[in-house]
Amino acid sequence: EAEVAQSPRYKITEKSQAVAFWCDPISGHATLYWYRQILGQGPELLVQFQDESVVDDSQLPKDRFSAERLKGVDSTLKIQPAELGDSAMYLCASSLPHAGTTNTGELFFGEGSRLTVL
Amino acid sequence: KQEVTQIPAALSVPEGENLVLNCSFTDSAIYNLQWFRQDPGKGLTSLLLIQSSQREQTSGRLNASLDKSSGRSTLYIAASQPGDSATYLCAVRRETSYDKVIFGPGTSLSVIP
Numbered sequence: 001e002a003e004v005a006q007s008p009r010y011k012i013t014e015k016s017q018a019v020a021f022w023c024d025p026i027s028g029h030a031t032l033y034w035y036r037q038i039l040g041q042g043p044e045l046l047v048q049f050q051d052e053s054v055v056d057d058s059q060l061p062k063d064r065f066s067a068e069r070l071k072g073v074d075s076t077l078k079i080q081p082a083e084l085g086d087s088a089m090y091l092c093a094s095s096l097p098h099a100g101t102t103n104t105g106e107l108f109f110g111e112g113s114r115l116t117v118l
Numbered sequence: 119k120q121e122v123t124q125i126p127a128a129l130s131v132p133e134g135e136n137l138v139l140n141c142s143f144t145d146s147a148i149y150n151l152q153w154f155r156q157d158p159g160k161g162l163t164s165l166l167l168i169q170s171s172q173r174e175q176t177s178g179r180l181n182a183s184l185d186k187s188s189g190r191s192t193l194y195i196a197a198s199q200p201g202d203s204a205t206y207l208c209a210v211r212r213e214t215s216y217d218k219v220i221f222g223p224g225t226s227l228s229v230i231p
Contacts, residue, residue, distance in 0.1 A: 004161075006161075033219070035221075040223075041223055041224075042122075042207055042221035042222050042223045042224055043162070043207075043221045044221075045218065045219070045220075048218065056218060089159075091161060091162065093162075093219075104150065104167055104169065105149055105150050105167075105211050106150075106152065106164060106167050107152055107164065107209065107211075107219055108164065109154075109161040109162040109163070109164075110161050111160060111161040112160065112161045114159065
């Protein structure tokens with residue numbers, strides 16, 4: 001069964017260090033999302049891609065976070081430098097686009113990357 | 119701006135009980151609403167998706183309803199089991215040219231054997 005792949009599953013780093021997360025969406029899914037989820041809260045959208053283009057990064061802290069999806073397939077989310085408040089689960093999701101189509105727009109998630117900043 | 123809320127925040131029930139989880143959203147211009155389950159430390163698993171033109175969807179012991187005009191959805195779980203213990207989240211997809219999805223904070227469910 002097709003699934004969204006994420007790595008690493010767990011990452012422990014010290015503050016001020018750089019960290020990177022990778023996501024490979026379901027094949028054919030043009031829309032890719034990075035969410036951050038703090039314990040006890042719902043996921044918050046950080047950045048959304050349509051193919052290789054960013055369509056929403058309004059909640060991405062651009063002074064330290066960056067995201068890319070160079071060939072419109074897999075994606076990398078980077079944090080540099082990491083801060084204590086960045087400790088969270090980073091979730092990647094993908095979907096078929098729905099605008100102008102009959103697609104349902106169902107969202108599929110990976111297992112997430114748990115970041116702990118010490 | 120779309121806001122999504124879920125009530126209650128936490129729920130504890132004895133095994134076998136039927137229960138209802140609630141999701142409310144402020145902007146009725148949605149494309150669909152999706153219910154997810156999340157186990158501790160894991161990603162989100164899709165349970166049910168309701169298109170804006172639909173009233174309800176069913177899967178096994180789960181039934182989700184949607185009232186777009188009032189901005190509400192409910193997830194009904196029949197004959198609850200300890201294995202149903204998890205956090206349940208609802209998410210609404212906006213009806214725009216690109217597909218922003220907004221999540222509620224979730225309801226933490228505990229089913230006691």
